[in-house]
Amino acid sequence: MNRLTPLACAAGLFCASVPCVFAQSAVTLYGVIDNGLVYQNSGGNNSAIRAVPGGLFSTRYGFKGSEDIGGGLHVNFQLEQAFSGQTGAATDPTKAFNRLAFVGMSGGFGEVRFGLQNTPQYDVLQAAMDPSWVKSIASPMNNFNGLIIRANNGISYYTPTVGGLNAKFMVALRDSSTGGGSGIGFYNVVVQYINGPLNVAAGYERGDEPAVGAGGSYSLTGGAAAGPGAVFTVFNAGASYAIGDDRIWLAYHTEKLTNTPKYMQHDVYQLSDSYQFDPATLFSVMYGYxxxxxxxxxNAQQVGVLLEYALSKSTELYTAMAFLQNKNQAKYTLSGTAYSGLIVAAGADSRGIGIGLVHKF
Incomplete structure (x- = not known):
């Protein structure tokens, strides 16, 4: 038999006389674990077999929630931490949540977010650039391009989708950790159009040092090291079109980093194709220059192959293979999504193969 406490009875009597509104909310625990093995050879005796985390997906866990506050409005939050599935160690033990920590609101107007968050280029645009979403050693874009991945003090706005078209804007403000001062240390805009089999997206971002380095995380390629006062700019564009079970992808990336030991500027071009043999098997091949x-x-060029096999809705096996050819003083290497490749001598070739198991919960 259910028993009501005096307090519950009083609450019931109060709500009987006064309209009461109870917001509906939900919190979800989620995560991804990706562990595997990789063999890489970067010329001569420079080779290794390693147990690696994050060959295809970054291993992480997180919490996300949404509260319906009425009128079509929702309050949303997300907290996320990356860790090694091989050791259990946090990727950054100085932070409780090093990937995401934001709160925001969504409704008919779109969505706004405040806090540590992925940049629109990383969160949205990379999914339009190649069949791996720019992940694993198989993706030339993953090995050749630099990107500001996420930023502290972020303020973003995602528009509603109208006629297949949407846009995403983000700025990140400076604070005491970015050398003092105030104002915008980073901005990013992405525009995307999806219509049936066609997916097209493009975006531009600009980040200042030291604001870039302190603002979450970023990735530079080719052994570049940013100096004080450096400015990092990136433009990305990607398009894909599906014909039955086959999808063709085109991608372009250009980046420029000033105030480095050697001024860095390069372009990346990539052509890819993916084929869904059956609901469980996806095969992709990628070429980049x-x-x-x-x-x-x-200069450098790479060809990569990725085979993904879904054991269930939550678990998949994958194999990634790649061959990368460097020219002159280029030192590009084959890196996984969450691990770095072997150090490569200038002008040396690199080849590798990795296998892994991914489980999402």
Whole structure:
């Protein structure tokens, strides 16, 4: 038999006389674990077999929730931490949540977010650039391009989708950890159009040092090291079109980093194809070429293959293979989504194969 306490009875009597509104909310625990093995050879005796985390997906866990506050409005939050599935160690033990920590609102107007969050380029645009979403050693874009992945003090706005078209805007403000001062240290805009089998997206971002380095995380390629006062700019564009079970992908990336030991600027071009053999089997092949725009001729090219097999809705096996050819002083290497490749000598080739098991919960 259910028993009501005096307090519950009083609450019931109160709500009987006064309209009461109870917001509906839900919190979800989620995560991804990706562990595997990789063999890589970067010339001569420079080879290794390693147990690696994050060959295809970054291993992480998180919490996300949404509260319906009425009138078509929702309050949303997300907290996320990355860790190694091989050791259990946090990727950044100094932070409770090093990937995401934001709160925001959504409704008919779109969505706004405040806090540590992925940049629109990383969160949305990469999914339009190649069949791996720019992940694993198989993706030339993953190995050749740099990107500001996420930023602290972020303020973003995602528009509603109208006629297949939407846009995403983000700025990140400076604070004491970014050398003092105030104002915008980073901004990013992405526009996307999806209509049936066609997916097209493009975006531009700009980040200042030290605001970039302190603002979450970022990735630079080719051994570049940003100096004080450096400015990092990126433009990405991707398009894909599905014909039955086959999808063709085109992608372009250009980046420029100033105030480095050697001024860095290059373009990346990529052509990919993916084929869904059956609901469980996806095969992708990718070719990419990076052109050094400094005139030094530090170019490179790569071909990669990715095979994914779904054991269930939550678990998949994958195999990634790649061959990368460096020219002159280029030092590009084959890196997984969440691990770095072997150090490569200038002009040396690199080849590798990795296998892994992914489980999402």
């Amino acid at each position: 990076v052109h050094d725009r400094t005139g030094a001729g530090n």
